[in-house]
Amino acid sequence: MTESFEALRALVADGGVVVLSGAGLSTESGIPDYRGPSGVARRHTPMTFQAFTRDPLARRRYWARSHLGWRLIAGAAPNAGHRAVAGLQRAGLVDTVITQNVDGLHGAAGSTSVVELHGRLDEVVCLDCGNLTSREEVDRRLREANPGFVARVAAVNPDGDVDLPDEQVAAFRTVDCAICGTGMLKPDVVFFGETVPPQRVARCFAAVGEARSLLVLGSSLTVMSGRRFVISAAKRGIPVAIVNQGPTRGDGHATVCVDAPLGAVLPRLAAGVSGTAAPVGV
Numbered sequence: 001m002t003e004s005f006e007a008l009r010a011l012v013a014d015g016g017v018v019v020l021s022g023a024g025l026s027t028e029s030g031i032p033d034y035r036g037p038s039g040v041a042r043r044h045t046p047m048t049f050q051a052f053t054r055d056p057l058a059r060r061r062y063w064a065r066s067h068l069g070w071r072l073i074a075g076a077a078p079n080a081g082h083r084a085v086a087g088l089q090r091a092g093l094v095d096t097v098i099t100q101n102v103d104g105l106h107g108a109a110g111s112t113s114v115v116e117l118h119g120r121l122d123e124v125v126c127l128d129c130g131n132l133t134s135r136e137e138v139d140r141r142l143r144e145a146n147p148g149f150v151a152r153v154a155a156v157n158p159d160g161d162v163d164l165p166d167e168q169v170a171a172f173r174t175v176d177c178a179i180c181g182t183g184m185l186k187p188d189v190v191f192f193g194e195t196v197p198p199q200r201v202a203r204c205f206a207a208v209g210e211a212r213s214l215l216v217l218g219s220s221l222t223v224m225s226g227r228r229f230v231i232s233a234a235k236r237g238i239p240v241a242i243v244n245q246g247p248t249r250g251d252g253h254a255t256v257c258v259d260a261p262l263g264a265v266l267p268r269l270a271a272g273v274s275g276t277a278a279p280v281g282v
């Protein structure tokens, strides 16, 4: 740990870092990482874009769960890890932040140049007219359409939806686009079965290509959507450092792996590279 932390510190101190963050960075903000070691088991299969658009019942189920889960996302605040990343940016050591998270917490912590690979949960898109609405506004309309809708929140995953009994789903009313009147609304996040917009991917590859190092924070790199940037960096000879609790699918490409809680490692890292004495005991 001491040796790998020192290697990590040296890499970040060199600057030109591109960050790739995942769900593990937001767990300490109370947003569970369903793939991480301490995460809750996923109790239902993830919503696919195909099911969402073709199956009205699936869509109703998604919105009902998401309506409840949104409370957790909307109430979440950035943690020490997000703040450390923003601090490293202010110190001029980190350039672009690529995140797989849809919670907006990097921006809330003060980070700039953030590429939200899988979109944001706080925006809603109309699949017919393309109009973007704030989630706050859609949330208000959903509450109006479902007065007294109360449900037990058993578990919440990073997509913002929760488990819900069938009878409660059946009673839930979704809302359509307020602009075109009939358009289907969908949180502006990339669902399973959907591709990330090509220009967004291109921006990430360009940032990684110009990086001096790639720093992965809190991602098990299970999905290719994020792992491809690690593979790209490794192929170009750009050092990859991974800070995550537990092994990742990118470990074979990494020059440094630190297996430890991000909330402990990142503030120490930020202090270590800015010349401040690092706290001991991590």
Ligand SMILES: [Zn+2]
Residues within 6 Å of the ligand: 126, 127, 128, 129, 130, 131, 177, 178, 179, 180, 181, 182, 183, 184
């Ligand atoms: Zn519309």
